Amino acid sequence: MSSNDPRLLALQQALPELRLTTEASELEHYGRDWTRRWTPAPLAIALPTRIEEVQAIVRWANEQGVAVVPSGGRTGLSGGAVAAHGELVLSLERMNKVLAFDAVDRILTVQPGIALEAVHNAAREHGLVYPVDFAARGSCSIGGNIATNAGGIRVIRYGNTREWIAGLKVVTGSGELLDLNRGLIKNSSGYDLRQLLIASEGTLGIVVEASLRLADPPPPTNVMLLALPSFEVLMQVFAEFRSRLQLEAFEFFTDRALQHVLAHGAQKPFEELHPYYVVTEFAIGNEAQEAAAMAAFEACMEQGWVSDGVISQSDAQAAQLWRLREGITEALAPYKPYKNDVSVRISAMPAFLAETQTLLGQAYPEFEVVWFGHIGDGNLHINVLKPDGLDNDEFVRQCEQVTKLLAQSLRQHAGSISAEHGIGLVKKGYLDSTRSAAEIAVMRGIKQVLDPNGLMNPGKLFDP
Amino acid sequence: MSSNDPRLLALQQALPELRLTTEASELEHYGRDWTRRWTPAPLAIALPTRIEEVQAIVRWANEQGVAVVPSGGRTGLSGGAVAAHGELVLSLERMNKVLAFDAVDRILTVQPGIALEAVHNAAREHGLVYPVDFAARGSCSIGGNIATNAGGIRVIRYGNTREWIAGLKVVTGSGELLDLNRGLIKNSSGYDLRQLLIASEGTLGIVVEASLRLADPPPPTNVMLLALPSFEVLMQVFAEFRSRLQLEAFEFFTDRALQHVLAHGAQKPFEELHPYYVVTEFAIGNEAQEAAAMAAFEACMEQGWVSDGVISQSDAQAAQLWRLREGITEALAPYKPYKNDVSVRISAMPAFLAETQTLLGQAYPEFEVVWFGHIGDGNLHINVLKPDGLDNDEFVRQCEQVTKLLAQSLRQHAGSISAEHGIGLVKKGYLDSTRSAAEIAVMRGIKQVLDPNGLMNPGKLFDP
Incomplete structure (x- = not known):
């Protein structure tokens, strides 16, 4: 740390082991997310490793009147992690460990800075899955997932992040540590502050630990890519597939999207061009389900709702088909x-x-x-x-x-x-x-309760 | 209405069509729930039929400084619906209709006073289920279920009430109508006030309409009654059954509980007495699952964890086995x-x-x-x-x-x-x-935001 700002000197003095930086490249790196509309201008970047440090930083922020931007993988697309007005960026990057697993509870307890993909891997090691999933899995952090109630490609089957949070430890805007719900399945003891914190975008407090419920692995699945002749048939195809199959995903994209992904190196799925496409994944745990998938496809072909299709014959091909949908965001980024x-x-x-x-x-x-x-x-x-x-x-x-x-x-x-x-x-x-x-108005009132000095991610969600 | 209380006269004048009563038997009837510890002493009972009436009552309460006890089926066991201090009981009993069903969304929209069992029946008419269930189903109201995040006997498989609420209309303590989440599956637009209201026990506002998510009917199930020789083996039996079967319910009770139910007219399941029992229900969608059920039973018998068992051979027998567990609360009530x-x-x-x-x-x-x-x-x-x-x-x-x-x-x-x-x-x-x-402290602060005059079910959950 090389700054003469007396506020930062006070912080470093209070927490001598805290990594605190004001280096220009770091300010730029940590001051923005995947949006590129704002020029990063944070005061400094703090990278705590312990809950007590997070609490001390928030107490310091209240003493000094410094705004705090909680920061995870910064893959957000709404500017929720942007620091453009002299805020302290509180990065959870170094709090990225798996803390515990309990096989009876089927709960994985993690620090907030862990990447979603690392959560997936940890769950798999125990023969279970954490079923929330989306393309940014390698970079996004679970804390950020919780702050936005992240959804993604499996919501149709497993719901959003909210459904999988069994407990949260949160440092509020006044520096209090709340230990919310603690992994209980049934707990009717007043307002569920855990649920309130989910999707609060860092404006009420900072998630410093999360207990994640895990699920049984899904049954074997197949992936199907469908070509659609028009936009109007999309919901009919969906209804047909949903009524016959246990859908794990049902994703739509346009030919324009496909062209960008192909230009980025993906493999062309059909000889001809089609205006619209669907990638769907569904359970094929038994022969009846396999037959139902073919029946759904054929019914749609007969109706003229689907003009072509391909079904995955291997995991590699399933991944190839998924890439056509999941590669879109990356392919578009340069534009x-x-x-x-x-x-x-x-x-x-x-x-x-x-x-x-x-x-x-x-x-x-x-x-x-x-x-x-x-x-x-x-x-x-x-x-x-x-x-x-x-x-x-x-x-x-x-x-x-x-x-x-x-x-x-x-x-x-x-x-x-x-x-x-x-x-x-x-x-x-x-x-x-x-x-x-x-x-x-109620949201503003609630923010006032948990963050009385208005220092937690100010200007996000609504103006102070 | 025959009261000269000027506050009630003002209310009746403002809402001439509102059913408002101060008859002694009604005050007693509506002033208490299944707890019997408090002497009912409400000011009056109001039975609105429309959301606008509920709002007008709450505005009147704020003008007059009268506390309001929201009231559903009054089957609660915590005194949440007790009115013992001159409150107005706002009964949702007459707001008990199904308002809409959407087959694409699979959402049933209901008024809060509808009984849980009526919700079950309405869902079944559309070939779907509302999966929250417990013994008070015939009398409890969905509004009360939401106010306590009711759980019950299917939580192991379907979660609590919270998981099934797609939208809520709520009249806050200041009389504002909030239309929360409106049936959306994905909605990351700030604090989820719907979740905050669930389990708030009428202390923040009054649920005046609910949109309930429905599920596919469960697969065919069997019910098994197990006799256990000791308390220590209970969790082992649970682990054995959970690892092999898709459990829909796993309920435990003691021989003392059984004796009370038998004295109440239920049929004796085993010749001999056993200290502990389990009723479990599980999917038997295919032969593998049927075999797994027998394997779980036999594994427990071999270990000495289970000393006897009976499996339902018909729906009637399944109901008989369930009665042994579900009849307990009623059998104990006289004590x-x-x-x-x-x-x-x-x-x-x-x-x-x-x-x-x-x-x-x-x-x-x-x-x-x-x-x-x-x-x-x-x-x-x-x-x-x-x-x-x-x-x-x-x-x-x-x-x-x-x-x-x-x-x-x-x-x-x-x-x-x-x-x-x-x-x-x-x-x-x-x-x-x-x-x-x-x-x-945070809960108190939040109550202050939604109920600034402290009139919504005061003294419940915490003291003012």
């Missing part, structure tokens, strides 16, 4: 896409999709728009690619105009402006499309 | 039992059970103690029966001494003083055995 991550009830999907398609076609005639999404959860990802040469601020400004229209449509369809990315900085201007003024 | 409803992690069960057995044996040498519980969830129900002739207040006083010791033991084992009944009046003195002072 600095403007992202919407929206949801409606499944039943509202057909009307909402039709309306959105019209809206985007009219609003973005000159921009390339790439769609994909978790259709079985009512969750759609819309990516608008920045044309070469267009200034980024101007690009964002134009996109925001369309987001305003999209937010209106979401309000009509009782949807959400953020399905799984969180609100952060990116969507706080649209929070009122999803939450009423009365709800937002 | 005015003092109830503990406690939980620990499953892994802590063996040590906790042993310790508790010793504690109760020493503490209650002269009282009859009847145990049963949901072993697979770490949930134990302890019922102490009042001896004939002992004054009830004295009986409760003596029992409370033991609850203090039990609470100490729970604190050591990181358990909960209330697994599924809620805290209410009965357990608020022991809340600090389960929740830390910091947690309770």
Whole structure:
């Protein structure tokens, strides 16, 4: 640490073993997430290794009036981990260990900085699974997953992160350590603060330990890629597959999305082009299920809802098919896409999709728009690619105009402006499309209770 | 309504169509729940039929400074619905309809006063199930289930009420209507107030509508009754069955419990007496599962963990076996039992059970103690029966001494003083055995946000 800032000197003095840095490259590295809209400008980066250090840092922040940005894998897409206004970034990166496993409880206890993929591996070592999964698994941290109630590609079968949190240790905005629910299955003893902390985006406190419920491994599965001739048949194909099969995933993407993934090195699945695709994974634990999969496919072919299909014959091929869907975000990254991550009830999907398609076609005639999404959860990802040469601020400004229209449509369809990315900085201007003024007032009141000085990730979710 | 209380006259004038009563028998009927420790003394009973009426009542309560006790089926065992201090009882009894069903979303939308059993029936009509279930199903209301995050006999397989609530409409303590989550599967847009309201025992607001997720019907099941020779083998039998079968329920009770149910008219399952019994229900969707059930039974017999058993050969026999467990609460009711409803992690069960057995044996040498519980969830129900002739207040006083010791033991084992009944009046003195002072302070702060005048079910959960 080489800073003469008296606040930082006081912190370093209080915690001589704390890794604390103000090096320019570190400030830039830890000051931003996968959004690239803000210029990182944190005061410093603290990398504690123990809960007591986290508490001491928060107490120091209250004494000095310094804002704190809790920081995990910084793979967020809503700016929730951005530090652009002299905040202290409190990175949980060094608190990344598995602490315990209990086979009777089927609970894995971990530190918050552990990557999702490391959680998967630890669960597998014990013959179990942690079933929340998505493409950023290698980089994102479980603490960040909890802070946004991360969803992903298995929600249709296993639900969101919320369903798998058996206990949380949290340091509140006033530095208190709360040990919430402690792995109990049944506990009706007042307000479930564990649930309140999940999806609070670091604005109420910092997750410093999590107890994760694990599940039995899923049955053997197959992966199928379907080519669809039009957008209108999508929900019918979904209904057909859902009624016949135990779906583990049902993901949709457009040909534009596929072209980007192919350009990034993936293997072409069909000779011909098709406008829309679905990747679905389903249980094939017995012969009846295998037959049902073929029956679903054939029924869709007969109806003309599906024009081609391929079913995985091996794990390698399953991975290849999945790559077509999971490679999209990475393939689009160089285009600095403007992202919407929206949801409606499944039943509202057909009307909402039709309306959105019209809206985007009219609003973005000159921009390339790439769609994909978790259709079985009512969750759609819309990516608008920045044309070469267009200034980024101007690009964002134009996109925001369309987001305003999209937010209106979401309000009509009782949807959400953020399905799984969180609100952060990116969507706080649209929070009122999803939450009423009365709800937002209650949220502000609750923040005041847990973070009386307003120092926990201020400006995220809503303005102070 | 025949009262000259100016507050009630004002209410009746504001809402001429509201059913409002101060008749003595109604005050007594609606002023208490299944606990019998408090003398009902409400100001009046209001039975609204519409959300707008509920809001108007709450606004009136704030103007007049009248406390409100939200009231459902009043089957609670913690005094959560008791009105003993001049409160207005706001009964949701007349708001008891199914409002909507959506087959694509698989969501049933209901009013809060509907009985759990009516929800089961409505789900079944659509070929689906609402899987939360317990013995009070015919009388308890879904609003009360939500207010206590009700658990019951299927938690091992389906979780608690919390898992099945897709949306809630709530009138807060200041009369605001919040429309929370609206059936969305993915919605990461700030604090999940729906989750906060679940298990809040009417202290933050009143549930006026609920959207319930439904599930596929379970596979065919069998029910097995097991006789156990000793207490120590219980967790081993559980582990054996859990590892081999898909358990739908795993319930434990003592011979004393059985004797009470038999005296109440149930049919004797075995010729001989055994000290402990288990009722378990498990999927038998295919031959492998049927074979696994027999294998689990035989493995336990070989180990000497099970001394006898019977497996249901028909639905009627399954119901008969279940009656042995489900009839306990009703059979004990005439003895005015003092109830503990406690939980620990499953892994802590063996040590906790042993310790508790010793504690109760020493503490209650002269009282009859009847145990049963949901072993697979770490949930134990302890019922102490009042001896004939002992004054009830004295009986409760003596029992409370033991609850203090039990609470100490729970604190050591990181358990909960209330697994599924809620805290209410009965357990608020022991809340600090389960929740830390910091947690309770946060809860109080949150109540202040949603119920600034402290009028929603005051004195329940914690003192004002």
